[in-house]
Amino acid sequence: MAKPDPAANWPEHILFIGCGNMAGAMLLRWLDEGLPSERVTVIRPSGKAVAPGVTVGTSLENPVAPGTLVLLGFKPQQLGLVAQDIAPLIGEGTTLLSILAGVPLARLRTAFPRSGSIIRCMPNLPVRIGKGVSILAAGPDATDDPRGLAGALCARLGLVEWLADERLFDAATALSGCGPAFVYRFIDALAAAGADLGLDSAAAARMALATVEGAGLSASASGIDPRAMADAVASKGGMTRQGLDVLDQPDGLAPLIARTLRTARDRGVELAALSEKSS
Ligand SMILES: NC(=O)c1ccc[n+]([C@@H]2O[C@H](COP(=O)([O-])OP(=O)(O)OC[C@H]3O[C@@H](n4cnc5c(N)ncnc54)[C@H](OP(=O)(O)O)[C@@H]3O)[C@@H](O)[C@H]2O)c1
Incomplete structure (x- = not known):
């Protein structure tokens, strides 16, 4: 052959x-x-x-x-x-x-x-x-x-x-172009919050990184909607559900990320206009 x-x-x-x-x-x-x-x-x-x-x-x-x-x-x-x-x-x-x-x-x-x-x-x-x-x-x-x-x-x-x-x-760039930096911030915040609860900070950093890597890989392998995956692992009254309830508050994670992406998108529009003027 x-x-x-x-x-x-x-x-x-x-x-x-x-x-x-x-x-x-x-x-x-x-x-x-x-x-x-x-x-x-x-x-x-x-x-x-x-x-x-x-x-x-x-x-x-x-x-x-x-x-x-x-x-x-x-x-x-x-x-x-x-x-x-x-x-x-x-x-x-x-x-x-x-x-x-x-x-x-x-x-x-x-x-x-x-x-x-x-x-x-x-x-x-x-x-x-x-x-x-x-x-x-x-x-x-x-x-x-x-x-x-x-x-x-x-x-x-x-x-x-x-x-x-x-x-x-510009909207797509805000999501996937800038997205890695936003995720790095999330990893950092997860690690800092763990250290704040008394964990060794280097260990918390390793755990946060591996957790995000594992969560991302398992979400993409499962093909299940990440929202449903989060709910599936959060039993009523348990630790995960109580934590998710904080993230899901009206002023929680979703509006924060929406504002983050909108701000990045708008900056993309501004930069494009500036570079057009200067060329
Ligand atoms: N970095 C990102 O995450 C990212 C993501 C998406 C898109 N982009 C886009 O990728 C492009 C490059 O960004 P970068 O971060 O990779 O920048 P970079 O590391 O500074 O690379 C710029 C490249 O342009 C070369 N260059 C400079 N003057 C040139 C000229 N007159 N003729 C030909 N080449 C010239 C530089 O040459 P030397 O190597 O010899 O200095 C270098 O290889 C940008 O348009 C950016 O918008 C970047």
Whole structure:
């Protein structure tokens, strides 16, 4: 029987324009998943190596070959400057995958008028271990193949959610883009509350982290609605129920998280408006 081809199902080439924390996490995961390193080129001003076998350059000099997926991984405020240099080198037959927070598809199309389909992506940092969330949206001019390619690539990083309405991008970013930080705060609060009750603080920190990890994994393995799972383990008059009653108060956890997400979403809208003005 023929051996599976490890190079199958990957783009012919992936060109990273900028490869710092976020794009670097995506790239390292793809390499772990079998992306052949010789198919990857990274452009970054520092010229710093990324991974064995990956070509790194400090600037883009030649036209980008058709069939290349170009991942935009620099900071959103650099869009104008970077596009000025590289847009003339990116033509039809390429797919643009942008992880630039707050930069809408219409602005990307203006900056890269000749490129093939443009897909907007908001990943989060757990992509490095294949447990991330990638939100995707494509413009009306995006064709099926680039959509499929972007979806399949991001599926290697964890959950993929397509948004039919790009206007929800900031809301989705508040949930899954900012979400890991909110969960880290919850873990910290759980640990601090345990220490407050007299537990050793290092032990409380370990217990809080393992509890959140275990709860998340078992919730995703069970497929049961987390609300129902919480109720299932809370018998009337017991410890868990009494604790849940505090969280479930009208001014408890739900309105706090709702306010947190709304505030983050609104800041996303403000930042996008500011970056549009400055570019
Ligand atoms: N961090 C997150 O959690 C997160 C989540 C979702 C989306 N994003 C998005 O990801 C993008 C990058 O964020 P980050 O946190 O990864 O930032 P970062 O670590 O600072 O990375 C920025 C990258 O851009 C490169 N760069 C700077 N100037 C450039 C230029 N003129 N041409 C090409 N590349 C250039 C840098 O090169 P050097 O490496 O040489 O310095 C670096 O590789 C942003 O657009 C952000 O909105 C980030």
